[in-house]
Amino acid sequence: MASNLVFYTNPMSRGRIIRWMLEETGADYETVVLDYASTMKQEPYLSINPMGKVPAIVHNGHVVTECAAICAYLADAFPEAGLAPPTTERADYYRWLFFAAGPVEQAVTNKSMGVAPTEQQQRMAGYGNYDLTVDTLERAVSAHPYIAGDGFTAADVYVGSQIGWGTQFGTLPKRDVFTDYLGRIMSRDACKRANDKDNALMPAPEPA
Template identity: 80%
Template sequence: MADLTFYTNPMSRGRIARWMLEEVGVPYETVLLDYATTMKQEPYLSVNPMGKVPAIVHHGHVVTECAAICAYLADAFPEAGLAPPTSARADYYRWLFFAAGPLEHAITNRSLGVTPTDSQQRMAGYGSYDRAVDTLEKAVSAHRYFAGDTFTAADVYAGSQVAWGVQFGSLPKRAAFEDYLARVQERPAYQRANEIDNALMPAPAPAA
């Protein structure tokens, strides 16, 4: 049994964790789960009772939620240099959790057709979709990466949100987003992770 086990499905947010694992560069075991069966059954429910992926188990410790997995791996393997020094983590934490909280909620609600009224925006953590997107644009425009001039785990998580949003249309194709993605998607670990997950995708059904 490997010290680090990764539970995933190639058609899931597990792609974010895969990218982070490839950036860390340590050996890990992959366990592929199916949405309708193994993801909703034991033994996986003992790992994550939510029945969702991804999850990792490192030396017996379970970590779920993509942002948490990215932050955990950056701290567990400091030699990879994916977290700033603790004295310089303000932007790192800010944008990592902005992407995990307000940004994801704004995108999800918009996809579900939920638009908060002016008064409801005071209750919603993201305010409005447009405000969240404009804030994201300012973040990727301020520096080369989310936490400054050095690539970090915040770029794995928040960068994945930008990539998926632009690809699937849940974020607008603004020049700032595309310029940022050109920087992060050239990384060998990103390309390697994509190759691994693409190879694990189910084969298309034969034409009738």
């Protein structure tokens, strides 16, 4: 019997964010691993995501792409997991989830490509400049134990993944605030399970 929740991914991709989110929900799901050079760029996957990018999910016949959107969707689809605040308390939840998906993603990508907007261009760039974005992220992370307050939410999965990758690969600075925050969220059992599952899918190293 086919699962009503299918997860399309590659273990060397942003799909690791959604694997963590899925493990947090406790939901049953089917995993479809795609290859960058072939199955990700051809049918039937292009009918799910014409961008030819992962991750994506199909839940009860509905497609959701984009990591922040998938995190928010899964939190609402599986409310028993408690991964979204009450609707009256979602200001910080939405604010920082989409700050990480927008300004942080743009600032980090541009910096890694050697793009630094001039003072005039900073008026057009949604993130302004890299240093401003990183400082704002640091203040957000240091305001509460978790990004949206006193409890862990889906926003921590996304924001934490961005910070984790950024500090690991040098696209974000290793500030004490970031290190402390990662220590709180990445020790969670769901995060460990997700990493174990994705690591098991990694290609074997080439023989020396």
